[in-house]
Amino acid sequence: xxxxxxxxxxxxxxxxxxxxxxxxxxxxxxxxxxxxxxxxxxxxxxxxxxxxxxxxxxxxxxxxxxxxxxxxxxxxxxxxxxxxxxxxxxxxxxxxxxxxxxxxxxxxxxxxxxxxxxxxxxxxxxxxxxxxxxxxxxxxxxxxxxxxxxxxxxxxxxxxxxxxxxxxxxxxxxxxxxxxxxxxxxxxxxxxxxxxxxxxxxxxxxxxxxxxxxxxxxxxxxxxxxxxxxxxxxxxxxxxxxxxxxxxxxxxxxxxxxxxxxxxxxxxxxxxxxxxxxxxxxxxxxxxxxxxxxxxxxxxxxxxxxxxxxxxxxxxxxxxxxxxxxxxxxxxxxxxxxxxxxxxxxxxxxxxxxxxxxxxxxxxxxxxxxxxxxxxxxxxxxxxxxxxxxx
Numbered sequence: 001x002x003x004x005x006x007x008x009x010x011x012x013x014x015x016x017x018x019x020x021x022x023x024x025x026x027x028x029x030x031x032x033x034x035x036x037x038x039x040x041x042x043x044x045x046x047x048x049x050x051x052x053x054x055x056x057x058x059x060x061x062x063x064x065x066x067x068x069x070x071x072x073x074x075x076x077x078x079x080x081x082x083x084x085x086x087x088x089x090x091x092x093x094x095x096x097x098x099x100x101x102x103x104x105x106x107x108x109x110x111x112x113x114x115x116x117x118x119x120x121x122x123x124x125x126x127x128x129x130x131x132x133x134x135x136x137x138x139x140x141x142x143x144x145x146x147x148x149x150x151x152x153x154x155x156x157x158x159x160x161x162x163x164x165x166x167x168x169x170x171x172x173x174x175x176x177x178x179x180x181x182x183x184x185x186x187x188x189x190x191x192x193x194x195x196x197x198x199x200x201x202x203x204x205x206x207x208x209x210x211x212x213x214x215x216x217x218x219x220x221x222x223x224x225x226x227x228x229x230x231x232x233x234x235x236x237x238x239x240x241x242x243x244x245x246x247x248x249x250x251x252x253x254x255x256x257x258x259x260x261x262x263x264x265x266x267x268x269x270x271x272x273x274x275x276x277x278x279x280x281x282x283x284x285x286x287x288x289x290x291x292x293x294x295x296x297x298x299x300x301x302x303x304x305x306x307x308x309x310x311x312x313x314x315x316x317x318x319x320x321x322x323x324x325x326x327x328x329x330x331x332x333x334x335x336x337x338x339x340x341x342x343x344x345x346x347x348x349x350x351x352x353x354x355x356x357x358x359x360x361x362x363x364x365x366x367x368x369x370x371x372x373x374x375x376x377x378x379x380x381x382x383x384x385x386x387x388x389x390x391x
Contacts, residue, residue: 009064010038015045026050033057041067048072048098051080055099058086066090071097082107089113095147097121114140115176118147120183122154129162130191134170137196144176149183152209152263159187173197183207183261186214193222202228207242207261214277223284229257233290234322236274240297243270251290251327258284267297268313275314278321289356291325295333315341319353328354329391330362339371357386364390 012032014025030053033039039062044054051072065088072080080099084106091111097120108114117140122128133148168191177198182189186208204223208214223229230249237244247258262277264270278285315337319325330338342353357379362368372388379386 007038009040010035011041012039013041013043015043021046021050026054029054030057036060036062036065038064040064043067043069045071045073048074048080055080055082059083060085061087061089063088063090067093069093069095070099071095087111092116094118095120108136109139112139113142115142116145117143118145118181120147120149122148122150129166130159130188130195131162131166131168131170133192134168134172134195137172137174138170141174142176143174145179146174146177147179147181147205149181149207150185150188150209154184154188154209156185156187156211159185159191163191168195171195171197173199175199177201179203179205181205183209185209185211186216186219190216190218193218196222198226200228201226203255203257203259204229205259208263208277210263214273214280216277216280220281220284223258223281231258231284231287233292234285234288235292235294237294237296238267238270241265243274245274247288271313271315271318275317275321278318282321285321286324288322289324290327290329291322292329293331293334293338295331313337316353322354324356325354326356327359328357328361330360332363335362335365335368335371339368339375342372342375355384359387359389361389361391 010032012029014021014029029044033042033054034057042065044051046054051070055070068088068091070080082096082099082105086107087110088107089110090113091107092113093116094107094111094114095116095118099119100123108117128150137143137146172195174196178200180198180201180203182192182205184207189206204226206219231247232250233248233253235246235248237246242261242263244262245258245260246256247260248256260277262270262273264273319341360372362372376386376388
């Protein structure tokens with residue numbers, strides 16, 4: 001039917017994870033790609049074994065193509081490679097996941113009108129050193145969304161070797177960039193940011209892979225220079241393998257301006273890593289007035305239930321980074337450890353931690369009321385009463 005249809009634009013959309021691709025489906029997709037002069041949009045999600053032949057069909061110029069999204073169903077090194085002859089000069093949106101994709105590919109050097117570039121799960125074996133990334137970005141002044149992420153096997157040592165063999169010399173200005181996302185080791189991000197100017201940036205998303213220590217002075221400078229990044233409210237979410245931080249411009253805002261993810265499994269490690277990063281970004285976090293703690297782990301871990309273990313988690317160091325918080329919201333799992341922390345004779349002083357606190361919100365229960373009585377009495381006697389709110 002396609003062979004006899006009028007020359008209308010073609011849209012290839014195959015993202016059904018629950019349906020196994022058939023031989024007929026695959027042949028139809030490849031046949032559609034052979035009409036490269038008509039293809040305007042491609043969005044494909046399928047197993048790596050099926051994508052191998054599909055990706056090989058990109059061996060020509062696609063003069064009408066504006067949107068390209070290709071992702072395997074499993075996030076592992078796939079070895080997928082786009083044909084070097086593939087070009088799309090009018091491409092506007094490019095999202096490739098787990099491709100062995102050299103950043104200096106002809107596809108990128110010809111698609112200078114890109115507004116979205118997202119290259120995810122880059123393997124260290126590809127040509128992806130910071131200088132090459134910067135040189136390519138310098139050719140894409142219309143970018144509005146940029147996302148770069150690496151496999152966990154990409155280490156600090158890999159970045160150090162790249163910088164040794166190819167030092168940074170390129171400065172980039174992205175005058176239209178609104179969203180920047182990065183996933184990898186902090187060393188790579190620290191190399192990129194001093195060379196990038198993003199005057200209109202509105203959203204920053206950073207996920208750090210598992211690492212024992214963080215040094216992020218460039219991230220602090222970058223965030224401080226971003227005039228559109230504002231932080232009045234923060235949400236800390238403790239999940240199975242990550243702790244996430246969502247920062248919003250003000251209380252009630254629906255969209256975050258800064259998202260930080262830190263890879264770590266134990267609650268104790270998550271608190272320690274978050275505290276280390278928050279301390280380095282303390283001038284940013286000091287603006288937060290509303291703080292929420294959420295527990296999103298798949299099971300209740302003993303480290304949150306056992307009092308001695310809870311005292312081993314340095315919640316006091318974490319809260320000291322939020323000296324201007326006026327509203328604190330706690331999920332049920334945090335009532336025990338945080339109430340003990342806020343006692344005068346507990347893990348911190350009721351007057352030292354959260355000195356500006358005016359509203360404390362937590363799920364209502366007799367046990368919770370008893371746990372917080374000492375803290376409330378101490379603050380009230382000092383003339384600094386705290387209002388209790390139950391959601």
